[in-house]
Amino acid sequence: MSGLVAYRKFLLGQVKEIGDPVNREPSQLDSSIEETNFWFLNQDIGFQRSGVENAALLRSRLFIQELHKAPILVTCRFNPRLNESIEGLRVAGTLTKSQLCRSIYDYLQDAEALPVALNTGRSIEQNPLWAVTHVEGRRDLRVMDLAGHLLMYVVRNPTTDAILYINHFCDGLKICKEIFDSRGHLSCIQYLNDKGLPTIEHYLRPNGTLALVKIYRAHNGKMVLQNIRLCGERGELRASFSSEEALITHAIASMLKQTEGKHVLVVDKNRYWYKPAIAARDLIHQQTPNRVVVVPVIHALHTQTAQDLHVSPVNSNFKDILANVQQPDAIVTLTTNQKTDIESRFGQGRLFPIGHPYQSDRSASSFDQRDRFRIVCMARYSPEKNHQLAIAAFAKLAERYPLARLDFYGFPLSPNKLVTALNAQVQALGLEQRIRLNGWVDDPAVHYRSAGLSLLTSQAEAFSLTIMESLCHACPPVAFDVPYGPSQLIQHSRTGLLVPFGDVDALADAIESIFADPAYQAKLSAQAFLDSNRFKYAEVAAHWRGLLSSFGVGEVSSVQTSLE
Incomplete structure (x- = not known):
């Protein structure tokens, strides 16, 4: 106490x-x-x-x-x-x-260290009191009572059929949402108002007892968190908090x-x-x-x-x-x-x-194996990334370089007003077959290793994982010269190119200077890969050791933890 x-x-x-x-x-x-x-x-x-x-x-x-x-x-x-x-x-x-x-x-x-128990909602399907139908094109279930009233809509994982959440209805109104942990147990119950917003949330232990309660109040048309209560396994109040x-x-x-x-x-x-x-x-x-x-x-x-x-x-x-x-x-x-x-x-x-580390377990691919007219851009779909400027620059080159392609990768892909606007820009330019707005990729290295160059049009970057990874895979980056990462990571004209922020003409010229000279592009690629040694774990670890020593943490270790 x-x-x-x-x-x-x-x-x-x-x-x-x-x-x-x-x-x-x-x-x-x-x-x-x-x-x-x-x-x-x-x-x-x-x-x-x-x-x-x-x-x-x-x-x-x-x-x-x-x-x-x-x-x-x-x-x-x-x-x-x-x-x-x-x-x-x-x-x-x-x-x-x-x-x-x-x-x-x-x-x-x-709920730490729990085994996984697949919960597909079989008991719901087998209940004789319900009329259960499978939703066409999905793995979800629609559950009615025998009089035809909607009681539940069960959303399931499209791969495993595990229950993700269940929406409960009464008289056509959604009144409650049950959220299931991927390990199989019911984890949270949201009690909803007539607008579908939570008024109270119950967070449960795997054994079904109440662990946390969040209480919301209406304020200016929104539900605002008012109080959080921590409960013991017998329901007793252990602590109360005014904020997350x-x-x-x-x-x-x-x-x-x-x-x-x-x-x-x-x-x-x-x-x-x-x-x-x-x-x-x-x-x-x-x-x-x-x-x-x-x-x-x-x-x-x-x-x-x-x-x-x-x-x-x-x-x-x-x-x-x-x-x-x-x-x-x-x-x-x-x-x-x-x-x-x-x-x-x-x-x-x-x-x-201390910059970020990166260490590829693969050597750089041969330059002649690359699609040298393919440009990749790895950035979430967000206004500060300025995808529209990359599209505008590419449009200036599209006619002269019919083999050129621009592939964006990021999230969220939909629903997103920005992505809708970018698609409209591409369509207005007639470049639907040349510019693709793709979703998230787990392994961007695959694309860096096959592309001819990468592009970054952000208005600011404290570092830039995109540029670092591009260099490490011998893919020359072209970026706006903004604070702080691009100029620290790119050696202009040696490992990539820097252009003034917002200058679409300069960006197009930089890309064309690479497309027009395959020998220069191959040289940028080779030098980018050589320069990437400074991102290796051993190099960056030395800086972390210096930081740790400043408050008396030193290295005395005889057993190496393996990367399993």
């Missing part, structure tokens, strides 16, 4: 707020890497992963291979299919079979306390995790000093625009970090230039420029 009381006092403001301008020295863990737990904190790890999630997975492999330590991946979004996603990553070899991947919801719902942030803080603090050793929290998704990580560190420090350090990673431009970086409003994802750069034990930027800009505006902190 004393720990819970201390935690409640902490939430009520008995310690300083995160934004207080207090200078502090980093905690000194004084432990070996082998004795230290590394936690990579993300929002989710889904089937279609963001660049931030992919970066965390790459770093995870680096830690295993070079530091001989498997980090713990932790997510904070309720995802009933997380286990399915993680198992897919294990099968693909992206994660080791033994690596821990935890969710705060699995933790709070006592407080719930995350409670969960990570509890997980840390129950795990022996010292802890390094690497915060990838700062909007959701930074304040809870700092709060958990400070709470534990009150009881056991020098046990936890927090290291946020700046994965994007730290301002809202790339213009006037010294006065532009701060990116909301990083406002809490930049409000006091002395608060975290260290901060990772992805480039040296961003580190310099942050320090010049927000003051000196413990900033470490």
